[in-house]
Amino acid sequence: MVDVKYRQSGYIPGIDGLRAIAVLSVIIFHLDASILPGGFSGVDVFFVISGYVVSSSLAKENQVDFLRFTVAFYARRIVRIYPALVACILIVGLLQTLLVPASWLSTTANKTAMFAFFGLSNFALIWFDDGYFSPRVEFNPFTHTWSLAVEEQFYLLFPLVFYLWLKGREKAGFAGLFSRWTLAILLGASLLYSWLETGTRPDRAYYLLPSRFWELACGAALFTMHARHKLVTESSRIASACLAVGLILISSGFSFSDPKSFPFPWAVLSVLGSIFVIIGVVSHPRRKGSIGQVVDNRLMVYIGKISYSLYLWHWPVFVLFRWTVGLQGWVAPICALILTALISALSFHFVEKPIRQNRSITTRTNWQIVSRGAMVIAFSALVSGSVFMAQPYLTLSVTKDRMTWYPNRWPSVTDKSLLPPRLQGRRIFVFGDSHSSAYSTLLQKLGDEQGVEVHLYSKGGCAIANFLMAATPDCSEFIRLSVASILEIAAPGDIVFLASLRTNRLGDQWAIFNETDVIAQQLSRAAAAQRLSALREADTLIGNLEKASLLVVIDAPKPVFKSPPFRCSDWFNSSNPVCSGGFRIDRDYLVKHRKPVMESVLFLMNKHSNLWVWDTLPALCSFELCNAFDGKKPLFFDGDHLSAHGNRILYPSFLTMLTTIWLARRPLE
Numbered sequence: 001m002v003d004v005k006y007r008q009s010g011y012i013p014g015i016d017g018l019r020a021i022a023v024l025s026v027i028i029f030h031l032d033a034s035i036l037p038g039g040f041s042g043v044d045v046f047f048v049i050s051g052y053v054v055s056s057s058l059a060k061e062n063q064v065d066f067l068r069f070t071v072a073f074y075a076r077r078i079v080r081i082y083p084a085l086v087a088c089i090l091i092v093g094l095l096q097t098l099l100v101p102a103s104w105l106s107t108t109a110n111k112t113a114m115f116a117f118f119g120l121s122n123f124a125l126i127w128f129d130d131g132y133f134s135p136r137v138e139f140n141p142f143t144h145t146w147s148l149a150v151e152e153q154f155y156l157l158f159p160l161v162f163y164l165w166l167k168g169r170e171k172a173g174f175a176g177l178f179s180r181w182t183l184a185i186l187l188g189a190s191l192l193y194s195w196l197e198t199g200t201r202p203d204r205a206y207y208l209l210p211s212r213f214w215e216l217a218c219g220a221a222l223f224t225m226h227a228r229h230k231l232v233t234e235s236s237r238i239a240s241a242c243l244a245v246g247l248i249l250i251s252s253g254f255s256f257s258d259p260k261s262f263p264f265p266w267a268v269l270s271v272l273g274s275i276f277v278i279i280g281v282v283s284h285p286r287r288k289g290s291i292g293q294v295v296d297n298r299l300m301v302y303i304g305k306i307s308y309s310l311y312l313w314h315w316p317v318f319v320l321f322r323w324t325v326g327l328q329g330w331v332a333p334i335c336a337l338i339l340t341a342l343i344s345a346l347s348f349h350f351v352e353k354p355i356r357q358n359r360s361i362t363t364r365t366n367w368q369i370v371s372r373g374a375m376v377i378a379f380s381a382l383v384s385g386s387v388f389m390a391q392p393y394l395t396l397s398v399t400k401d402r403m404t405w406y407p408n409r410w411p412s413v414t415d416k417s418l419l420p421p422r423l424q425g426r427r428i429f430v431f432g433d434s435h436s437s438a439y440s441t442l443l444q445k446l447g448d449e450q451g452v453e454v455h456l457y458s459k460g461g462c463a464i465a466n467f468l469m470a471a472t473p474d475c476s477e478f479i480r481l482s483v484a485s486i487l488e489i490a491a492p493g494d495i496v497f498l499a500s501l502r503t504n505r506l507g508d509q510w511a512i513f514n515e516t517d518v519i520a521q522q523l524s525r526a527a528a529a530q531r532l533s534a535l536r537e538a539d540t541l542i543g544n545l546e547k548a549s550l551l552v553v554i555d556a557p558k559p560v561f562k563s564p565p566f567r568c569s570d571w572f573n574s575s576n577p578v579c580s581g582g583f584r585i586d587r588d589y590l591v592k593h594r595k596p597v598m599e600s601v602l603f604l605m606n607k608h609s610n611l612w613v614w615d616t617l618p619a620l621c622s623f624e625l626c627n628a629f630d631g632k633k634p635l636f637f638d639g640d641h642l643s644a645h646g647n648r649i650l651y652p653s654f655l656t657m658l659t660t661i662w663l664a665r666r667p668l669e
Helices: 005-009 013-031 039-059 066-099 109-116 121-127 135-139 145-168 173-200 202-207 213-227 236-256 267-283 298-305 307-323 331-357 366-389 440-450 473-489 515-523 525-547 587-593 595-607 644-662
Strands: 427-432 453-458 495-499 551-555 584-586 611-614 625-627
Touching: 013 039, 013 267, 013 298, 013 307, 013 331, 039 066, 039 145, 039 213, 039 236, 039 267, 066 109, 066 145, 066 307, 066 331, 066 366, 109 121, 109 145, 109 366, 121 145, 121 202, 135 307, 145 173, 145 213, 173 202, 173 213, 213 267, 236 267, 298 307, 307 331, 427 440, 427 473, 440 453, 440 644, 453 473, 473 525, 495 525, 495 644, 515 525, 525 551, 525 595, 551 644, 584 587, 587 595, 587 625, 595 611, 611 644
Parallel strands: 427 453, 427 495, 495 551, 551 611
Antiparallel strands: 584 625
């Protein structure tokens, strides 16, 4: 039989070489997915390695007492994982606070970071709707910590499972049978769950432990086989064949894995490939053959040694580039790679190694390491949270002038004794998607200065009477509940303001859209059919509100721009490719762009006597070229949502319209 002492106490360079393959695939995928479409499955290689290496680490423990066994394990994990992780979160958190403006695109990043301190960032991505296909994950510098969270959650359960195997594997009867088969049963259950979950709830399947447990368990199960001298070989030819098969399977996973069918079945390729490679390198840990050199050469081994720091730092570097100068072209990606390599090497040599080898730490008891480590983690989370809360004061962005940029409910200083009696006490119900909330500054001003009572019903992504497409089932339920609430408390003569985006976007916070594609889609038969369906839906809604003697106002389509002002107004982000669309657009083009919607609006105005249309275009775009800025002040926060300054510019127009309506004089058409 092959001597297995190196599996228990020795160093196997080939495993670090396999780590290098895993981390390089992930980095290439994150830099340009078209180069290696399945490169994200390098994470699955890491999972198998972790299961194997952690099992090897646990096997070294000789304590009989389970508590000491577990505490010793957690002490090693804290020293191994948290120093570099905490340093990364603290430094990147500060850089994000300084350079990234607060917005929908960045709103979950801070939350993800806070959860990452405690090994829960994968749950954060689920709870805050940052699914694997959400654009926000590309702009969240802490998204990648989900895989660390999966491993940390695995560590909560695995010591018990492995302890049972370690202490009961030689026993006879049910106790021995249970000890030997618990891991295999959990592995099979997780694989089955992953199969079912991938098809029904893909985000949960991708991010959460239950559907990933089998991958780490495969590595652990392989170690238990090796510990019993199984699945190892004395034949260099067989070992080389295992290496070759493993590398082919891993390469296939990197090339063909489909994120829409992940982790099952596509993760099977990378997992099986990792098993074969580990069998090959463990059977002959220092083999110098041509195939062995793929994972055993000096460069790959070194990359494997710093792979944890590479994984930690590559994603934040890429994301911060994406937020500032961008990652397009070839200069920025090369600079991002060089910076990643430099920071990762510094992290390994000045954070990871020194702390692992520090005598003041290694001579502490395991209880001391765990307890003090937990205190350091908690304190670091407190520091990071304080930095995030101070973002409005620390940011280097021009959006620091929040009362100009952010359309929040900024209070007006008003002597209420001077309120016009004919508007005081009137009520308006504002109802719509995120664009209804984007009127918050205007609505607050209306309440403060005119005494109008404002009720806001808003749900992002749920446009009300948008005339472009009918509501989704989720939005239909929101509309139903909101209308029921409005009808319950509204009185005849109250206004319901249906505020939503009613124009096809030319860009969004994360990208510029192809204008030709936008126009082609708008002119398609499918779009015309959707507009007809949306018109009928709006007709029914307005009719129901009119039956309750309520007055209805809708805002005509506002200007839309290709580039988001909040991302393109600072010296450190103005050259970003997302800013290339500019902040100006031809007024005639916008009039033509919104024509299909305006036709629907005019149809409903002729049908419903209690319907008014508020057109913001004259106030926001009085020249041949519409501009997202009013001098140096932004009219828009992003490509279509108003800024606080834009709210104040529109306020006189909105107030005039409300006064006209409540005086029961409909404007001439």
